[in-house]
Amino acid sequence: MYPKHFEELIAAFEKLPGVGGKTAQRYAFTMLDKESEQIDEMVDALKGIRKIRKCRTCGFLSDEDECVFCKDASRNRTSIMVVAYPQDVAAIEKTGSYKGMYHVLGGLISSSKGIYPEDINIEKLMDRIDPSVKEVIIATSPTMDGEMTALYLDKLLKDKGVLVTRLAHGLPMGASLDYADDLTLIKALDNRRKIEDE
Amino acid sequence: MYPKHFEELIAAFEKLPGVGGKTAQRYAFTMLDKESEQIDEMVDALKGIRKIRKCRTCGFLSDEDECVFCKDASRNRTSIMVVAYPQDVAAIEKTGSYKGMYHVLGGLISSSKGIYPEDINIEKLMDRIDPSVKEVIIATSPTMDGEMTALYLDKLLKDKGVLVTRLAHGLPMGASLDYADDLTLIKALDNRRKIEDE
Numbered sequence: 208m209y210p211k212h213f214e215e216l217i218a219a220f221e222k223l224p225g226v227g228g229k230t231a232q233r234y235a236f237t238m239l240d241k242e243s244e245q246i247d248e249m250v251d252a253l254k255g256i257r258k259i260r261k262c263r264t265c266g267f268l269s270d271e272d273e274c275v276f277c278k279d280a281s282r283n284r285t286s287i288m289v290v291a292y293p294q295d296v297a298a299i300e301k302t303g304s305y306k307g308m309y310h311v312l313g314g315l316i317s318s319s320k321g322i323y324p325e326d327i328n329i330e331k332l333m334d335r336i337d338p339s340v341k342e343v344i345i346a347t348s349p350t351m352d353g354e355m356t357a358l359y360l361d362k363l364l365k366d367k368g369v370l371v372t373r374l375a376h377g378l379p380m381g382a383s384l385d386y387a388d389d390l391t392l393i394k395a396l397d398n399r400r401k402i403e404d405e
Numbered sequence: 406m407y408p409k410h411f412e413e414l415i416a417a418f419e420k421l422p423g424v425g426g427k428t429a430q431r432y433a434f435t436m437l438d439k440e441s442e443q444i445d446e447m448v449d450a451l452k453g454i455r456k457i458r459k460c461r462t463c464g465f466l467s468d469e470d471e472c473v474f475c476k477d478a479s480r481n482r483t484s485i486m487v488v489a490y491p492q493d494v495a496a497i498e499k500t501g502s503y504k505g506m507y508h509v510l511g512g513l514i515s516s517s518k519g520i521y522p523e524d525i526n527i528e529k530l531m532d533r534i535d536p537s538v539k540e541v542i543i544a545t546s547p548t549m550d551g552e553m554t555a556l557y558l559d560k561l562l563k564d565k566g567v568l569v570t571r572l573a574h575g576l577p578m579g580a581s582l583d584y585a586d587d588l589t590l591i592k593a594l595d596n597r598r599k600i601e602d603e
Contacts, residue, residue: 208498209491210468212453219447222439223432232492234421239454239466241420246451249417253448255410256437268437270408293407294430300406 213239264335266311266328268293276309283307285341289332289360291315291353295346307344310335315352316359322352324359333363342370349376349394411437462533464509464526466491474507481505483539487530487558489513489551493544505542508533513550514557520550522557531561540568547574547592 209217213235220231238246261267262274269275276282276296286307290296296309312327336343343364347353357373364371377395378387387395407415411433418429436444459465460472467473474480474494484505488494494507510525534541541562545551555571562569575593576585585593 208473208495210454210457210466212450212468213457213466215446216450216454219443219450222435222443224435225428225431230423232495233423235454236492237420237422238451239457243455245417245420246455248413250448250451252410252414252417253436253444253451256408256414256433257441257444259408259411259437268408268411270410275406294434297406297430 261311261313261328264331265309266313266331267296267309281306284339286344287332287335287340287342288344288346290346291348291356295348299346307342312347312356315347315350316356317352318355320352327356329360329363332360333367336364336367336369340369342372345371345373459509459511459526462529463507464511464529465494465507479504482537484542485530485533485538485540486542486544488544489546489554497544505540510545510554513545513548514554515550516553518550525554527558527561530558531565534562534565534567538567540570543569543571 216235216238217228217231220226220234221228223231226234238249255270258270259268260270262269262277263272264277265274267274267276271278283306287310288299288305288307289310289312290299291312291314293311296311299305299309310328310332312329312332314322314327316322316324316327332343343360345357345360347357361371361373375398376391377398378384378391384392414433414436415426415429418424418432419426421429424432436447453468456468457466458468460467460475461470462475463472465472465474469476481504485508486497486503486505487508487510488497489510489512491509494509497503497507508526508530510527510530512520512525514520514522514525530541541558543555543558545555559569559571573596574589575596576582576589582590
């Protein structure tokens, strides 16, 4: 019953994750109210993302051959942090406390989803390991697939003679101890540290 | 840190109602994963909605001078339902139980927001009232602004000698009586009907 392009816009918004019919309609009406300039902004951005590819070195997003991190000479090249997705790079960068390099796997090994080591960006990681690399920090999420991927990488990398570390698991800061799940508590206890180490 | 167009797409999504940074990023990554064809769909739809205007008769959305309802000769022209927004037309149409005409005000009279009768599509409604129109159904929401608008229209329309009705207020179907708010219960009691009328 709405004009054709409007129905099409609702349908396009409905394909976004977690967006149902009502929300898609609300988004479409917002775009309708917007000045043409704002429509142009979204159109230009959508057209522009077609040119985005993966950095040939680390797999992060880039509109050139190499991403901003791989091109940045000021970053510490002795350390590579391995993450599953580009979003994880954004999360780490926001903390401002890591200045090394990244490697984006583009997924996790998963027996349930049938994702094997050759399906993710592991080969290029191995190519990057040379004597100049002192540490590989595995920063996959502490989920089943994340753990499996971490163990797999740890094995491969140790053979290369590089120091392999993982992000610590334990109680999240600011959380109540009695709200933590058992696995987190067990990890927090296993990984307890002397107070002077903190 | 993301490529320019990708950051721009996140920014564009963040302007949608109720969308924060995380959600906007999630939407942008979904678009990145989509085949170019789906990006084209959204681009075409966005470009297309620039051509959408208001129906010159009723104010509903249209890409021509008149909307689908005003052009449809099979609809009952003796009845006009007045709603606040185009979305309300969609909600009524979905029920399939109204076959008359519509009039979209494009807003509600609101003392708190400073919206006056001349700011909404009332003049054209008055122009439509001629002896062929037998009933005007006021279907504004039962909110303060909706009620105020309904009362205002009722006064104007009664002078024109047309039958003015309102959507009934009462208990929503399927709801528990003890969960209804007081105002709804009072309305439901005031508007009680003989059982044979149902």
